[in-house]
Amino acid sequence: MVLPVVLLASPRSFCAGVERAVEIVEQLLEQRGGPIHVRKQIVHNTHVVAELEERGAVFVDELDAVPDGATVVFSAHGVSPAVRREAARRGLDVVDATCPLVTKVHAEARRFVARGDTVVLIGHAGHEEVEGTLGEAPDRIVLVDSVADVRALEVPDPTKVSYLTQTTLAVDETTEVVAALKARFPALRGPASDDICYATTNRQDAVREVAADADLVLVVGSANSSNSVRLVELARRQGTPAHLIDDVSDIRPEWLAGVRVIGLSAGASAPPRLVDEVITALGAWDVQVRETTRETIQFTLPAAVRRR
Numbered sequence: 232m233v234l235p236v237v238l239l240a241s242p243r244s245f246c247a248g249v250e251r252a253v254e255i256v257e258q259l260l261e262q263r264g265g266p267i268h269v270r271k272q273i274v275h276n277t278h279v280v281a282e283l284e285e286r287g288a289v290f291v292d293e294l295d296a297v298p299d300g301a302t303v304v305f306s307a308h309g310v311s312p313a314v315r316r317e318a319a320r321r322g323l324d325v326v327d328a329t330c331p332l333v334t335k336v337h338a339e340a341r342r343f344v345a346r347g348d349t350v351v352l353i354g355h356a357g358h359e360e361v362e363g364t365l366g367e368a369p370d371r372i373v374l375v376d377s378v379a380d381v382r383a384l385e386v387p388d389p390t391k392v393s394y395l396t397q398t399t400l401a402v403d404e405t406t407e408v409v410a411a412l413k414a415r416f417p418a419l420r421g422p423a424s425d426d427i428c429y430a431t432t433n434r435q436d437a438v439r440e441v442a443a444d445a446d447l448v449l450v451v452g453s454a455n456s457s458n459s460v461r462l463v464e465l466a467r468r469q470g471t472p473a474h475l476i477d478d479v480s481d482i483r484p485e486w487l488a489g490v491r492v493i494g495l496s497a498g499a500s501a502p503p504r505l506v507d508e509v510i511t512a513l514g515a516w517d518v519q520v521r522e523t524t525r526e527t528i529q530f531t532l533p534a535a536v537r538r539r
């Protein structure tokens with residue numbers, strides 16, 4: 232077998248919001264000991280969740296599985312106001328790991344609704360981030376996923392429409408949906424700066440770069456990780472075969488047949504060590520980093536877990 236060259240997309244792997252969310256749970260476990268309850272997966276990655284579970288984190292689907300008065304962490308994807316109210320009613324000690332960039336979208340939703348607009352949220356039904364944002368005003372925010380959804384949209388006043396987006400969408404696809412909205416509602420207003428976050432945008436730019444020169448693209452990430460799935464789709468749209476792998480054990484030998492150049496990336500919730508393991512397993516004879524930008528963003532931890 233010819234040993235492949237690996238083109239390593241950069242940036243890749245953990246973003247600032249994921250690092251913050253994981254560190255919140257780690258700090259709580261260290262400072263208070265387990266069990267620490269977390270509503271939903273703290274980030275969408277099976278390895279991160281399993282490792283935190285081993286250390287005493289208990290992941291639950293809803294607050295009714297959290298004992299009264301216990302500490303509960305809200306995941307990086309955010310929650311609806313109804314969940315916050317329920318936590319307050321139950322006397323739960325909430326530590327909020329919602330990514331600040333998701334919190335920004337919630338604030339926009341409240342502002343747009345307050346000025347009387349129908350808010351069109353571009354996103355994927357059932358995703359936890361979308362559920363949380365919709366919950367800001369369930370009867371005033373409508374979800375669309377595609378240009379076809381936009382065509383079918385009915386709103387009370389077409390002159391009062393705003394849009395928002397999920398933070399982890401494909402930039403190119405979302406541009407098309409926004410253009411369709413503008414065509415239907417010329418007075419459409421949107422956020423001052425993109426809701427698709429810097430980490431999503433940067434990882435997509437980097438994958439585009441490596442996919443152009445690769446015979447195969449591998450993206451490390453879990454199947455429920457929206458931004459990871461988008462990276463695979465983007466590479467495929469460029470005409471490069473691509474697969475999502477949770478870890479090195481998912482790589483199938485037949486994918487590698489005849490492949491000389493492999494583009495490698497990881498979604499924002501995938502730990503960097505999983506990428507290192509893939510490089511080792513591929514036995515790459517050369518690893519070339521393709522850096523499209525350098526990330527310096529960091530988010531501060533909530534006061535409840537900050538080290539003194």
Ligand code: SF4
Nearest residue numbers: 246248249330398428
């Ligand atoms: S992908 Fe973006 S929105 Fe999601 S946690 Fe990371 S920085 Fe925040």
